[in-house]
Amino acid sequence: MLDCDQYLLPKSLDEAFGFLETHGDAAQIVAGATDLLPWAREGRAGDVHIPVLIDITRIPELNGVALEGNRLRLGAATVFQKFLKDSVLREHAPVMPHVAVWFADDQLRQSATIGGNLVNASPAADGTPGLMALDAELVLHSRTGGERRVNVTDFPTGPSFSVLNNGELIVAVEFDSAAEYGASFEKVGHRRSLVISTVCVATVLKLDEVGQNFEDVRIALAGVGPVPVRLSECEEMLSGKTVTAALIDAAAHLPIDRVQSRTRQDYRREVVVSFVRRGIVEALASIGCDVGPFETQELETANG
């Protein structure tokens, strides 16, 4: 059970930082509360009393989607449901609707924010690999330090830890439009939603003008180590090469050694190979490129 003495709703960044300064260690930031509430409710932290909760979801800078030239900026309080509904996000962040489909259920998606997902820093968070594949930059802000920018790949430092300083907020997420890119998201679980993934792979890729060669490939993997990672070895193997089933299969086998989780290692390795391969194939299919059949056996996953 979570309770608090004061629930504050700042209407500006200045007001939020003022509240943080006034209440110091007694205050806790909250957005959708979908991590905070279960943490207190399910006995993970026992009964929790937080004197002051500061709800940042009404701050204008943390809301809205803006496309300036080729650069997209979305507020950190953007909820996952918006990736399914907002036409600008659907066009320019093509991997995120795939992430959102897999994310919990309609009700959770209406509250769960992208900022909360990043700060929670779960090794198996769904939003983080999606943003990594978009090569996103996070805009952080604090009263004393002002604004600083961090690539999303450098943000999580371990389970539940990140480079975010005390009193600092994620204000926005920025990335170049990926409107011309194909995208996919693969996630393993026992049910289609309401499950935190054990392994997930986000893929964003582009072909050259001829439509036969990989031009830009970005693949991010979560759930097999302490933090989500970009698969640079796969990206490098594919970039500039002609699309073939054999090349994709070879690239999919490269990240096997990335699996660090102590439990179910063999299973996770198999899932990684199968997901990376399928992620690339599905991202290609989303831009009309059919790779044809693979000889390698596909691993069965629960979404079928």
Ligand SMILES: Cc1cc2nc3c(=O)[nH]c(=O)nc-3n(C[C@H](O)[C@H](O)[C@H](O)COP(=O)(O)OP(=O)(O)OC[C@H]3O[C@@H](n4cnc5c(N)ncnc54)[C@H](O)[C@@H]3O)c2cc1C
């Ligand atoms: C039933 C259920 C299903 C779920 N399914 C999934 C799933 O499929 N995939 C998945 O990845 N996660 C899932 N989650 C986890 C959770 O919903 C997400 O991590 C969500 O994105 C958290 O966002 P929030 O706004 O609710 O965070 P909150 O609970 O409000 O906050 C989480 C933490 O982040 C901090 N914080 C929030 N926003 C900011 C900010 N802008 N700046 C600085 N600090 C901030 C808070 O202080 C707090 O420490 C699930 C949770 C539940 C309960």
